[in-house]
Amino acid sequence: MPPDELPTLTLRERKKREARRALAQAALRLTLERGLDNVRVEDIATEVGVSARTFNNYFSSKEQAVCAVVVDRHEGMREALLARPAGEPLWESVKQAVLEQYSREGEPDRAYVARIRELMGQLMLRGEFLNAHAAVERVLAETIAKRVGGVDHLLCRLMASSVESAVRVAFVNWFTTEGELLLPTLERLLDELAAGMPTLTGGTEGTPDPNTTTPLGEPLC
Amino acid sequence: MPPDELPTLTLRERKKREARRALAQAALRLTLERGLDNVRVEDIATEVGVSARTFNNYFSSKEQAVCAVVVDRHEGMREALLARPAGEPLWESVKQAVLEQYSREGEPDRAYVARIRELMGQLMLRGEFLNAHAAVERVLAETIAKRVGGVDHLLCRLMASSVESAVRVAFVNWFTTEGELLLPTLERLLDELAAGMPTLTGGTEGTPDPNTTTPLGEPLC
DNA sequence: TCCCAAACTTGCGTGCCACGCAATTTTTTG
DNA sequence: CAAAAAATTGCGTGGCACGCAAGTTTGGGA
Numbered sequence A, B: 001m002p003p004d005e006l007p008t009l010t011l012r013e014r015k016k017r018e019a020r021r022a023l024a025q026a027a028l029r030l031t032l033e034r035g036l037d038n039v040r041v042e043d044i045a046t047e048v049g050v051s052a053r054t055f056n057n058y059f060s061s062k063e064q065a066v067c068a069v070v071v072d073r074h075e076g077m078r079e080a081l082l083a084r085p086a087g088e089p090l091w092e093s094v095k096q097a098v099l100e101q102y103s104r105e106g107e108p109d110r111a112y113v114a115r116i117r118e119l120m121g122q123l124m125l126r127g128e129f130l131n132a133h134a135a136v137e138r139v140l141a142e143t144i145a146k147r148v149g150g151v152d153h154l155l156c157r158l159m160a161s162s163v164e165s166a167v168r169v170a171f172v173n174w175f176t177t178e179g180e181l182l183l184p185t186l187e188r189l190l191d192e193l194a195a196g197m198p199t200l201t202g203g204t205e206g207t208p209d210p211n212t213t214t215p216l217g218e219p220l221c
Numbered sequence C: 001t002c003c004c005a006a007a008c009t010t011g012c013g014t015g016c017c018a019c020g021c022a023a024t025t026t027t028t029t030g
Numbered sequence D: 001c002a003a004a005a006a007a008t009t010g011c012g013t014g015g016c017a018c019g020c021a022a023g024t025t026t027g028g029g030a
Helices: A012-034 A041-048 A054-059 A060-064 A068-073 A077-082 A090-103 A110-121 A124-148 A153-176 A181-196 A198-202 B014-035 B043-050 B052-058 B062-066 B068-071 B077-082 B089-103 B110-119 B125-148 B153-175 B180-195 B197-200
Strands: none
Touching: A012 A041, A012 A054, A012 A060, A012 A068, A012 B062, A012 B153, A041 A054, A041 A060, A041 B043, A060 A068, A068 A124, A068 A198, A068 B043, A077 A090, A077 A124, A090 A124, A090 B197, A110 A124, A110 A153, A124 A153, A124 B125, A153 A181, A153 B180, A153 B197, A181 A198, A181 B153, A198 B089, A198 B153, B014 B043, B014 B052, B014 B062, B043 B052, B043 B062, B062 B068, B062 B125, B068 B125, B077 B089, B077 B125, B077 B180, B089 B125, B089 B153, B089 B180, B110 B153, B110 B180, B125 B153, B153 B180, B180 B197
């Protein structure tokens, strides 16, 4: 066998990755078509030509499979961040690295927006969605730590976590409204984060009239 | 019947609240004692003296019941924030309101720290934990919006979301380390957020040596 | 080239869980 | 106090996660 040039992947691992990705895609596609609880694990498995038991070797729930795309979308963030020029301000690097991930495919498909909104209503699914973001967050935190020289891991985690917050808020805003673009919103939010949200902080004119109680209802993510 | 002075709660609602709280407490207590998957829904229900079916009228999973304490702990945040003096800078108000919630019971009990760490390893439970924080986040966002006069809801959501990020990061740091206190950490993180994390942003000396790959493993929250 | 060990898949069985439904009990209200 | 509204409960159903023990595929050394 010739010495691996690019494929450190042992062909066995390629099949695993393929299977995983196929399952995730099938899960997402079927769920967007039929709605989450009209899709059984067996459906997803069959779609890919694999047993239901095997599905559970890859994912421990269908929700997890559906949300795997979130992780995929962030796959290149680590490399993107480390590839930024060394002298660049940290926030700028992070911003560009994040935006790059969401530019890769252009604006996400508007056709699915209604289904996505519907999907995010599912409580179990939101949990997995947030889990997926948490996974991304961890990698981002370590990458940031590496970039700044490993000092103060706590702050790195805070930065990663709040960046993911911005991503989620922008995403929710995107599929909640009609016509607003994702990228500009995301960029604006990241800029605000970097500056401590002066736009809000500036206006201190409080109008504390206690109507519209909002009793801890269901969040939209 | 005397005219309700304080109890707008119709006695029926009091029982509901009590039942809910009792179930949540029982769920948390049993889970900390035995570990999540040595606790069946029926155990929790029996503990409170109620049927298993009734448990599912209140919570749609045991994980949700366990994480209800998160919501409870933030219950007073809305009032705390609205009660801050009107002229106070927004970030200061938010900081004090948040810290107040966690001062209410002093530093959380160190005895359970190992169990908690173990608990947070459970993936399903993390999902619900994050869901709970998302619920809190929504209320916080609307409260902030009310405080600043309702302008720019998007930014309010961003602020709420990143504040919750700080809470989570501080919490994870608390139960991950031995001896570090929650409140000082939390205060520091909120201050950093308010200033755009200058401590990190300042040091731009990148040392991009790509070792320790960290392949998207399980996050710690 | 062949073969074995490690890794992956699969079927089966088990225990648990969420939830719809309808009957029963409890609380509210007129 | 009686009828209406709401909560609890038992039962049944469909589904899911996972342990286990085959069977099947893959990788690397002899």
